[in-house]
Amino acid sequence: MSTVEFDQLLLDNADFLRPFAVTLTRDHETANDLLQETMYRALANKEKYNVGTNIKAWLYTIMRNIFINNYRRKAKQHTIFDSTPNEFLLNYNQSVVANPAEGNMKLKEINKALESLPEIFKKPFMLYFDGYKYHEIADMLQEPLGTIKSRIHFARKLLKAHLERH
Structure with missing residues (x-):
């Protein structure tokens, strides 16, 4: 196939690519850029086109690959790097001391609520807190599954309300 015939074939099929480009990009300006890049790549790789094969499918594949590559490139560019200096940490010599009394008080409150x-x-x-599944608890207590789920839900609500008051 001569260069002139190939160029004419591309021009004849360019109109079919425009809606696909708009669908991919959802922006007319970006779609025009994508269409232009597709046509450029098709011209640059015309020796890879097999005469007699579906030119539209070949062009759609080129366009889709360009779009995917651009999307991946943009996704990497949106990574934010924090290059601000963290100088406030230089003179931060405070030490943290564990306070077991506070933890013990909270544990006592939780046990009291339970x-x-x-x-x-x-x-x-x-039983649920010990790691049993809902259906296992239902079997052990010989209650319907829905009843067990409901009781555990209400227990959580009661615990939450009790701990918020204290």
Whole structure:
């Protein structure tokens, strides 16, 4: 196929590429750039086109690959690098001391809240807290699955309300 015939073939099929470019980019200006890049790549690689094959499919593939490569390139460019100096850390010599008393007080509050739960909610909740699955708890307590889920949900709500008050 001569260069003139190939060029004419590209021009005849360029109109079919425009809607595809708009669909990919969702912007007319970017679509025009994509179409232009596709035509350039097709001209630059005309020796790779097999005469008699579907030119539209070949052009669509070129366009799709250009779009994907550009998308990946832009995704990498949107990575934010923080290059601000962290000078405030230079003179930051404060040490952190663990306070087990505070943790123990919170643990006592949680245990107190657990003990205040009605037995009907406490038993399924404690089994769930120990790592059992809903269906296992339902089998152990011989209750419907929905009932177990409901009781565990209400236990959480009661615990949350109790801990917010204290």
